[in-house]
Amino acid sequence: MSGLRARLHVPGRLDAEVLAETGDVLAVVGPNGAGKTTLLRSIAGLLPGSGDVEVAGRSWTHPPLLPRDRRVGYVVQGQALFPHLSARENVAFGLRARGAPAREARARAEAELERLGVGHLAGRRPGALSGGQAQRVAIARALATDPDVLLLDEPFAGLDVGVAAALRTELARHLADFAGVALLVTHDAVDALTLGTRMLVLQDGRVAQSGTPVEVAARPRTDHVARLVGLNVLRDGESLMAFRPSAVVLAPSEPVGSARLRWRGRVEQLTPHGDEIRVQVLTPDGVRVLADVTAAAAAELRLAPDVALWAAAKETAVTRYPAAPAPRGPVQSG
Structure with missing residues (x-):
């Protein structure tokens, strides 16, 4: 399979199978506690022994790859930028960790920041950035390593409506060009319906429904999704x-x-x-x-x-x- 195949099991929290093709943006929805973040952390290798993950025909679990060896870009809730590093150095961090020369890593970081409209803020530390600016830096950091799998955990949470709308438009443009598989955890119907090419509905740690956003929105099978789409x-x-x-x-x-x-x-x-x-x-x-x-x-x-x-x-x-x-x-x- 050219995309992602994962069979995930975390006792008491998650028992789910995920399939996605290259180019898919899989919107993962469900109520609080449904297992959405656990699913992302399992794919990223942050929960060892949580199941089988195969990406682009290569197993990430047999033998198990450490998180740093998985080609994953991960945008967590709250940005989680290094406060002592500039935006440029935050974005370059993953590249440097993979052995890229400092000059090459910084040049790539500046290019990603420019693509996301915050190139002029490359020298600022996170404390001097607004929430929307910091989230753009976090997304640039995730994309800079050319990941095979991009994990986005509620990337617009906590942002003002106008800022979130602008960032949603920007992210949509990047996802359209993304050559891997993206998983987007969201509680927002607008995110799921406008960014997702597929939807995965989790409930009580299990898959309750999957399909295209149009299919799921037209015939929701859980109360949560029904409320989500109104x-x-x-x-x-x-x-x-x-x-x-x-x-x-x-x-x-x-x-x-x-x-x-x-x-x-x-x-x-x-x-x-x-x-x-x-x-x-x-x-x-x-x-x-x-x-x-x-x-x-x-x-x-x-x-x-x-x-x-x-x-x-x-x-x-x-x-x-x-x-x-x-x-x-x-x-x-x-």
């Missing part, structure tokens, strides 16, 4: 029902008339959502339904936490599809 996804026997919050109507009494799905419940949460208000309704049996309403409608219905009401959606607004078998229970240690 859909209601409810189980109905052996099938799942997906529908948009904008298709849900709220009313103080049970709706009548055309064929509708109905849920009786109480308002659990109200949050701003663009020009509307997103209402989360909790039914007595624990089902949560999202509805988007205008401010005027919210005022007319006197919406507030714990207000009793009905939620309804027309059958024509619902997409039904088979429910995939649930992942075998949570990963158990031992």
